[in-house]
Amino acid sequence: MTALLSRDGTNFSLACDTCGQLVANLAPAMGTWQVAWSLFVEDGWRGAQRPTGPHACGRCATPRSLGMVEASFGRATPPGRGPQPVTWRELDGVTVVELPGTLQPATHARLHDLLAEDIRPTRHVVFDLSRLAAVDSALLAVLVAAHENAARHGRRICLAGGAERVTAALRMLSVEDLLPNFPDVPAALAWLTAAPPGNRQ
Ligand SMILES: [Zn+2]
Incomplete structure (x- = not known):
């Protein structure tokens, strides 16, 4: 995902899935993801319309095939607490x-x-x-x-x-x-x- 929600869920940041560049604190000025993304596209960002990405900044230009959060699901679970029963x-x-x-x-x-x-x-x-x-x-x-x-x-x-x-x-x-x-x-x-x-x- 590239629109990263803040911990309390009231704000979001945009991250480039390729280089990790982070643009934080977007909700106060932009309101919604749709507004934010339309402006970032004018700025050279590329990628999916959806906030889950993948997205790439103007320098990286080509998004990866998966957003960073979704890509992390494919990696082994680190030691520690295992998954809860669902x-x-x-x-x-x-x-x-x-x-x-x-x-x-x-x-x-x-x-x-x-x-x-x-x-x-x-x-x-x-x-x-x-x-x-x-x-x-x-x-x-x-x-x-x-x-x-x-x-x-x-x-x-x-x-x-x-x-x-x-x-x-x-x-x-x-x-x-x-x-x-x-x-x-x-x-x-x-x-x-x-x-x-x-x-x-
Ligand atoms: Zn980038």
């Missing part, structure tokens, strides 16, 4: 993934692997965020990758029960349309199981 269940043919209240770093990689390998991409997925206090860059990278994977298979993902500080961070990073949030799991299921116009199956 539970998921099938409900009305939709996979519901329940996230714990706070995520340890290794859990992001575990979630990423789970979504890539274990959860069938042929199903819609709801991420139950009702216990989650805040969203961070790594979780956002996982969620956006999940959205892209689902979209490739003609499926959708959404969030349920996201707290105000979580949804505010999603709006700031201009991904609220990619990752729509519903008050609870039943509301999310209702949205997912109502096929979009022209795509009924």
Whole structure:
């Protein structure tokens, strides 16, 4: 990811995935990722429209194939605390993934692997965020990758029960349309199981 969320989720920085150049404290002047990125593009930055990148600064010009956060998921988990258990269940043919209240770093990689390998991409997925206090860059990278994977298979993902500080961070990073949030799991299921116009199956 290259739009790095601040620890409290109310500000963001832009990092070049190639050289690591960091432009910090963008929210006060730019408001949202969309506004910030349109200005950085004029400044020679290149890369994905999405805040998860990859992005490259004007000197580096060619973005890597993966953003730095997503690339880190492929590396071995460092010694220390292992991933927390992540539970998921099938409900009305939709996979519901329940996230714990706070995520340890290794859990992001575990979630990423789970979504890539274990959860069938042929199903819609709801991420139950009702216990989650805040969203961070790594979780956002996982969620956006999940959205892209689902979209490739003609499926959708959404969030349920996201707290105000979580949804505010999603709006700031201009991904609220990619990752729509519903008050609870039943509301999310209702949205997912109502096929979009022209795509009924
Ligand atoms: Zn660079």
